[in-house]
Amino acid sequence: MAAAFNLPVAPFCVGEVDPNLIRYGPPELADLGSGYVFASQVVDNVLELAWSHVGAVGVTTRRDLVVFDYWVHNQDRTLTELGGNPNLLWEPTGKDLIVIDHNQAFDDTFDNTTFFQTHVFAQSWNDVYQDFFDRPRYEHRMRVALERFEDVCDRMPESWLIVDDGVPGGLQPDHARAMLMEFSQDNFWDQR
Template sequence: MKQVIEIIARCAEGTCVSRPFRVRADDGSLYWIKGMGTGWNRNELCYELLCAKLAAELELPVAGFDVLEVPEALLEFCAVPGIRDLSAGPAFGSLYVDDASSLLPVEVSSVPQELRWQILLFDWWVQNEDRTLGEKGGNVNLLWNPVGRALTIIDHNNAFDPEFNDVAFFEHHVFREKRSRIPAPFLLEQKQRFGNMAGHLDDLIKAFPDEWVEQDERPGDFAPETVRAILSRFDRLLDVFGGQA
């Protein structure tokens, strides 16, 4: 497992709810990390890792990711404000993306149409309402590089939301206007891919850190059976999206 060797800063207040830490790992790369400690439930770390794996298998442009070890000694002498919110142990690391910033409303139409379809379907499948954007802003969790015209998807700790609401999702998702415009052949292809991955959930989660999946009978516990039930939603894809022939 890669180790964190330097904790550089914390995400500024008001930029995102989870406020991850920017760090350097022993491979020389910069990451944003979320770990065990105040503000993060262990199940959210599992959701981050699982969604990153699912997105990568679907060939969505998810930021590079890894599980990084945060040494106790590094925390002991760290002067970064808020460091007490981070605990030693395994953390979810999302690779720092250069020359990219949060997608703006005026840039939405620059995202390739098929990619917009894919992200909308993916977020609905994993019950992720945390990809909102309107004229007054939102929490889009998409990074855009205007020069390279490259999109990167990030932040899935709020996926598998037990209070997920289809109506709210289709009112606020950044790509909501694509709901009834996705061709039926594309929906069928995605339904098959979702189904294949749902059937291999055990393989996807078997390497999760023990510290994240241990059962203490508290709200922060990761529940594979709940995730399995949510991923079975793939079977409703055509009914919900009503693709065009």
């Protein structure tokens, strides 16, 4: 979804961790588990985004990311002057941002207040709210990304949808789609 929304994500694919790697590998890999995994390509010469670099990130990128994370209910991109976990990589030479880690998307415990207090680019939300042209542009991008949603869900490994013995996992495509459709409600776009 992030790629379909045109966020600057690291190249990625679905990988597979062999059970023997877990069984016979170093103990610190045991928590990884075996089976299908989401794998991002290593990006050289990057740092975790620091609070001191936030202002160097382009205005459009900041807006894009706060809108996307709010849309998918991803509350796991936190950074304030006190620290946090932005799940963003910064390439200082080219001043490029790389978006990683969306494993908290579609969170049922998502809290608007917490999101807008802790999201690294929360201050950019009201810029979107105040820009008459931004809302229709973002709504269009959301519709384009939603066109890919069914295909993305169909290509996901089934093991990602099941916890154990047929018990549904954290991501339920129908529930996620309903969550994504919230952008069509006026209150989605309210000032914060």
